[in-house]
Amino acid sequence: MQLRHLRVPELIAAAGGDPWQADETIQSGSPGEIDELANAFHDAGVCMGETSDEFIEAKKRFEAAWDREDGAGHPINDSDEVNRATSSLHLDQEQFARIAVDLEGIAASLAETQKSSAEAIQSLEASLQQIDNSIENAIRQNGAQFDESDLAPLKNMAIQDVRDALSTIGTDRQRYAGDLMRLSASMQADGYTSDAIDNSDGDGVNATDTATKSAADYAAGQRAIDQALVSSGGATTPEMEAASARLRDYATITDPAAAPVAIRLAGERLDDFQTARKPPGSLPADPVLGADPQRRALVRGEWQRQLEQGSPWSPPMTPDEATAWMDRQEARARSDAIEKTITALENQGLAHDEATTIVDAASQGVPWSELAYGASVADPLSAIEKLDGALSSGRHSLPWETYSPEALKTVGNIGRGLGFAGSLLEVGVAVNDWQNGAPVGATFGGLAGSLGGGAAGGALAGFLGGWALGPGGAFVGTVVGGLTVGALGQQGGTALGANFDK
């Protein structure tokens, strides 16, 4: 592209973003490397039935989109990675096969994104060249230099083209980021973290860079305090141990010889520490799990400590084992929530691809309401929020807070019978009390208040808890609200009924 009158930096500034830079980030990914790693996992696994079909399908997508040019080149040692998965992670052959499908899915999605991004840039450059040529021709025909006002309409067209390209590439990147997040969570749920493809996935985010940033934040504030505490001597306190652990993590991240996995895990711990100290609700909630990051970090910090200490049912873990264990649990919850949402959308009549696209976008933080409006599928999406279980406006609970849909149904089934028996028992007790001389108004007023209050409180607190905390909150709200308002209803009913006894 040879532009004589249009200036790219000006167009970028006016458009509000740089499509060439966005494309460069995407093109830095290496789908060929990821595909080869997928092949290695595929060869090491046992691929049958549906898994085999999914792999072939993803492979076809990859082959159709890949331009046989990889990005900056971060070669992955496939056999080392397979060996690590076998010896350290102890994955079985079925897990290998499932991971191969996920890796091939990432390779295919990245190749497709690279292709569409390259096409968008190609089309943009052709259009800009055409506009630039038009300006040149006009100047030549008129034989005079155009002033700025003459050029403005053509420049505006060029700016709009840059905006369009930015939007197209942005949408593609968002879709890819959704795929990457979903498939990475799925692999992590199987016990495999995708550190090996971190430099090849073209998402512009690198775990080591993230950890380095966490270490820099820590060094800017807390590090000196921790150092002073550890050096102060005296009896070892829990605070001192925690400070010492943070200094150890900082040393790991800043050690050039440290393994990337160790750096990532140490970075996660330091990040949890810093996030836990932020005000609750000050950070945007996780779009999939719905957790407040500050609270999540607090919970993770506590679990980290407990897992390292061990318990009667779980032997002590190393810091890295504990962090990796928590990551895996979260990934399972994330993967589970995504899969359930996709299934629910399919139940609402959406095609699998359509459902997956919507969930990918939602998992990137696009509000359900906007998605519903934009995709003109408001009815199924609004219906989703009414479904029992793990779906409620994208809010979900962490594994240690989760009441699965099956658990809720089981609890509901038991509760139904117990509630029926309980209500009958309450009538029996009231009858017996009255028979033994209790006043009729207070007795039966209390009975009605208790029966009504329990249900009313359960419904009220269930809705409030569900709105604030998702299904877990709804469940706890229903139980606690039922009990407390039931007691209040009984007292209120007794007081009201007693008026009839006077």
Place this chain on the structure above:
Amino acid sequence: MTSSPSADVLLAGGLALGLAGALLTMLTNRVRLQRRIYWVTWLLASPLMSLSLLDRGWTAVAVGMTACLVASLLYAYLRTSYIKVGGRIHTYTLFRNRPDDAGDVSHSEIGEVVPQDAYGNVLTAPKFWWTLVAIVLAAASVAVANGPTPATIGGALLVTAAAASTGYIDGHDAFPIARRQRVQLAVVTVAAVPLLLLPPVCYALAYSAGRRRR
């Protein structure tokens, strides 16, 4: 007055029947069957429990029968989908208002309609606000009957928290005040006088806070 041994046997028999019926409903997921078990159980247990009051005369038996009838209807309406008249289910919560045996059927296939101003898939706006009225009345009754006891304070705080949470959600989700349930809001306000008007005041404050957080 104490009950006679025969009265105790009748009462225990009624309760045992009820317990057996309750256990039976736990063994099936078929709503139609559960509904039959529920009503048959009450039909059998109610006379037994009521007859245990025969020592106090037939009027007492009638009061017992009425109590059983009211309790069975109240429970069925509030907590189950067992009241079905003319093919139509009458129930308190929205999520229970589904056709029988629709547990595994998706919502779109059922064609379920939830009003725009409903509180989630739990209660319609009028029912939600009548529920608030009921619990504010209960808390106010406790306050009037008992004075400033821990139960009064606990009840007042409970309904105030419920009203404030409701206000915040209404404001945050851009609904009009009380989702246009003006009669219920007026009753809540009057009923909350013994509670120092805390529930409606906190509702209003939280509503404003919710609007600002949007």
